[in-house]
Amino acid sequence: MKKVSIGGVPEHFNLAWYLTLKNGEYKSKDINLRWYDYFGGTGAMCKALRNGDIDMAVILTEGIVKDIIEGNPSKIVQTFVSSPLIWGIHVAADSKYEVVEDLPGQKAAISRYGSGSHLMAYINAKNNGWDLNQDLNFEVVQNLDGAIRALTEQRADYFMWERFTTKPIVDDGIFRHIGNCPTPWPCFVIAVRNEFIKNNKKELETILDIINNTTNDFKNIPSIDRTISNRYEQDIQDVREWLSLTEWSQEIIDRPTLQMVQNELFDLKIINKTADYESLTYTI
Structure with a gap:
C-alpha cells in the first residue's frame, strides 16, 4: 500500500477529506493517505512541502504561488475551492x-x-x-x-x-x-511536491478522482450543515451562510487567474518576479 501524506488547515473547507478518509476510499485503492492538521496555516505547510514532511497540501493560492516562485519544489495541480476566502x-x-x-x-x-x-x-x-x-x-x-x-x-x-x-x-x-x-481569487489549491508527481502520477490521479467525486456533490450530502456545525462547533445558520458562499472546484487553476494572482503580489512587492504558468502548475 502506497503511503501518502497530505496537510491542510483543520477547518470546514477540508471536511471532504475527512469524509473520504473515514469511508476508507483511499485504502480501497491501495493508498494509505494520512492527513496532518496544520494549525499554523500556509507558512507551516510551505515549510513542510519544502522539507518533504508532506507530499501534498491544500493551501492558500497566494501563499503557495509566492513560495513556489521562491523555490518551493512543488506545483499546483488543481483548484480546490474556487470561491474567494x-x-x-x-x-x-x-x-x-x-x-x-x-x-x-x-x-x-x-x-x-x-x-x-x-x-x-x-x-x-x-x-x-x-x-x-x-x-x-x-x-x-x-x-x-x-x-x-x-x-x-x-x-x-x-x-x-x-x-x-x-x-x-x-x-x-x-x-x-x-x-x-x-481574496480577489480562488482561495484554496492543491499543491504537490515535484518528486511525488514524478514518481506517483497514478496514485495522485486516484486521490484527486476520489476527493473530486465528493466535493462535486458536497452540498447535497444529507445533513451536511449539521455535520459541519457539530464537528467545528459553529452555529448552524453561520454554516448555512458559509455553504451558500462556497464553491469547490475539480479543475486546474487557469492562466488568467494565476497571472492575476502574481500581478497583485508583484504590485504589493510580496514577490520580486513572476513565473510562467508551466513552472507553477502541473496538469494531470
Whole structure:
C-alpha cells in the first residue's frame, strides 16, 4: 500500500477529506493517505512541502504561488475551492478600535511571514488606500490561539482570519469583528511536491478522482450543515451562510487567474518576479 501524506488547515473547507478518509476510499485503492492538521496555516505547510514532511497540501493560492516562485519544489495541480476566502478583520473585544479605518499604522497579528494572514494584510491595506511602507506592522503569533493571546495582551491590535472559523471567538466575546476582506481569487489549491508527481502520477490521479467525486456533490450530502456545525462547533445558520458562499472546484487553476494572482503580489512587492504558468502548475 502506497503511503501518502497530505496537510491542510483543520477547518470546514477540508471536511471532504475527512469524509473520504473515514469511508476508507483511499485504502480501497491501495493508498494509505494520512492527513496532518496544520494549525499554523500556509507558512507551516510551505515549510513542510519544502522539507518533504508532506507530499501534498491544500493551501492558500497566494501563499503557495509566492513560495513556489521562491523555490518551493512543488506545483499546483488543481483548484480546490474556487470561491474567494472571506477574511474577517478582528480586534480584541475591548479594543479602542471600532472600524477598519482606525487601523493604519497599528500592529497586525500574523501566523508567520509569508502566511495568508501576512499577505492578506497587504491586500487589505491596498484596498483601503494605506501607505504600504508606513501603515503595516506585524506581530508573529503562529496560529489562532496565539492571535487570541496577542490581541488580549495588546501585543497586536488586529487579526485577519477566515471569517466563519473565527466567528465562535467573536460569539464568545473574545474578538470583535469590524470588517471583511475577500481574496480577489480562488482561495484554496492543491499543491504537490515535484518528486511525488514524478514518481506517483497514478496514485495522485486516484486521490484527486476520489476527493473530486465528493466535493462535486458536497452540498447535497444529507445533513451536511449539521455535520459541519457539530464537528467545528459553529452555529448552524453561520454554516448555512458559509455553504451558500462556497464553491469547490475539480479543475486546474487557469492562466488568467494565476497571472492575476502574481500581478497583485508583484504590485504589493510580496514577490520580486513572476513565473510562467508551466513552472507553477502541473496538469494531470
